[in-house]
Amino acid sequence: MMDTSVSFLDSLKDTSDEEAWQRLVGLYSPLIHGWLKRHGAAPGDLDDVCQEVLTVVFRRFPEFRREPRAGAFRTWLRTITVYCVRDHWRKKNRQAKGIGGSDFGEVIAQLEDPESGLSAQWNRDHDRHVLQYLLDEVRPSFTDNTWQAFQRFALDGLSADEVSQELGISVNAVFVAKSRILSRLRHRGQGLIE
Template sequence: MTPPTQPPPTTAADVERLFREHGPFVWRSLRRLGLNESDADDLCQEVFVIVFRKLQDFEQKSSLRTWLYGIAVRVALAHRRRARTQRELPTATLPEMVATDGPHDRLAEREARRWLDLALDTLDEKKRAVFVLYEIEQLSMNEVAQVLECPLQTAYSRLHAAREQVESFFRQARKGTVE
């Protein structure tokens, strides 16, 4: 049974609600698409500026989450293209957030994220997008294909290739042959 659809967002208050509900998803998606934390912060805001401008264009042919991810993918791609011509090197790091878990837990989580980022960096943009959407954000493969505007079989093919590449990366890491 399909869940009832909400009316399309139309006001600034709706965008604010969307940001509260979906901002963490968009930020995580941007990070997993290869952006550093500070760029993800800025581009997350950029995604919601675009959402505000395009509210009336949302036709509900896909889920809101899928629509937001599609915008995030395009914003990340545009940012990467711009970054190739920029000569800036980010130097400042954000302070660590205060957490209630212990230092060993935080260290293990940071290390796991670092390894995931390294594994994702081995993938080209198309494979990476499919892998992130399906494996990490747990969208259905139909939604993945729709967001990436590719045939369903192509999305499955990219996922299969991405999984093999990620598994190979971790096999090499276990052997100590990863750079």
């Protein structure tokens, strides 16, 4: 596992860092694949389009600038996905038809519009997926007791007093657990979720 002092996006600056790029593929392949499938892309196109998106991200990453816009990477990835889907169908010289006769081309047009409900859904899906990935990634760095305190307090919504009593630790230890894990998550996910 990579040094925790480096954010996810910063680790990708070195295009020769194979581990960092494998992490990107591991993070974004399921998101892109699942999103396209849920919104009606033809099953035979999913793997090809996903690979095309990640290839473009790799090739063009040196051009990516995350400042000053919040959600810049998420938006950039959405734009690349739209481009790759359209290009994929253009190459196959066919109309974008989805499952059940739905017009997947209309879905892509909505996804391209940053003000559409579908773009807002992309943002929510992206953030939820990335957060779960980051939680899974940082989990091994903390003791079970620290993680349980964080989970019960920050994720499950119990009060610090309830968690303190449940785990037999001080209220201060509950706040410290939350602070330490959130700090790690913020740093690792810097630029991915805003």
